[in-house]
Amino acid sequence: MRVDNVSYRSYSVYMKVRDMTMATERDFIPALPWLWAYDLVTAADPRERRWRRALLRQMDPRPSDVVADIGCGTGTFLALLGRTAKCAKLIGIDPDERILHRARRKLNSAGIMATLERGYLRDVGALLARVSVNKIVSSLVFHHVPLAEKRAGLSSIYSALRPGGELHVADFGLQRTRLMRSLFKIVQCADGRENTQPNADGILPSLMEEAGFEQVQETAVIPTLSGSISLYKAIRPRTEGADRNIVYPNHVPLWLDL
Numbered sequence: 001m002r003v004d005n006v007s008y009r010s011y012s013v014y015m016k017v018r019d020m021t022m023a024t025e026r027d028f029i030p031a032l033p034w035l036w037a038y039d040l041v042t043a044a045d046p047r048e049r050r051w052r053r054a055l056l057r058q059m060d061p062r063p064s065d066v067v068a069d070i071g072c073g074t075g076t077f078l079a080l081l082g083r084t085a086k087c088a089k090l091i092g093i094d095p096d097e098r099i100l101h102r103a104r105r106k107l108n109s110a111g112i113m114a115t116l117e118r119g120y121l122r123d124v125g126a127l128l129a130r131v132s133v134n135k136i137v138s139s140l141v142f143h144h145v146p147l148a149e150k151r152a153g154l155s156s157i158y159s160a161l162r163p164g165g166e167l168h169v170a171d172f173g174l175q176r177t178r179l180m181r182s183l184f185k186i187v188q189c190a191d192g193r194e195n196t197q198p199n200a201d202g203i204l205p206s207l208m209e210e211a212g213f214e215q216v217q218e219t220a221v222i223p224t225l226s227g228s229i230s231l232y233k234a235i236r237p238r239t240e241g242a243d244r245n246i247v248y249p250n251h252v253p254l255w256l257d258l
Helices: 035-043 046-059 076-084 097-110 121-127 147-160 178-191 193-200 204-211
Strands: 066-070 089-094 115-118 133-139 161-172 214-224 227-235
Touching (some): 046 076, 046 133, 046 161, 046 214, 066 076, 066 121, 066 147, 076 089, 089 097, 089 121, 133 147, 147 193, 147 204, 161 193, 161 204, 178 193, 178 227, 204 214, 204 227
Parallel strands (some): 066 089, 089 115
Antiparallel strands (some): 214 227
């Protein structure tokens, strides 16, 4: 099996880190400075495995699905999707070419077909214009980018989805408790307060609504050692211009026991 195209650059875990091996300046947040350690670091955290599995269950992938992973990094979640359900098509989009060379090797080794495209959040609509995508997923991307890019990214994702398509997001959301707010300062020290604070204030659901999504839900809240990660689900309306039916959960979002 072969992975099409070249991989991209992911929004990284550490905004202040600069990869000294690269001679050219980049306009995105790089991944860990030691690329070889990227998968080792993420795999070492059992909480990451917990929220990824929860996100996978929420997506409920099926053989007929055409799925795009935005900010797909080294392809870990694409590989999980490929092993779980033989989706009709898998697409990964990310701005980091180097880190997605790793995704290419990983997916090739697993025998999973995927198309990898280079692009930012705002590019998603153009990159997927000729593809009828019914599910888009993104994990730990939105808290890295400025508010304007969050808005532009969600609008672009909305345009890329077919009517009735689903958006699934895992990212740092509203930090509800003093402990989670304190732990989230670790992320803010690394990634900066300006981009991360809107997430901590719980802005993502309202931005999804603003982009045109309906049935916006926060489906789970997962505490970690760097703050709580929320899972979100939203739907592109089947009929454009129809009254949006925004659904707010009338229950406390599920806190998964770690």
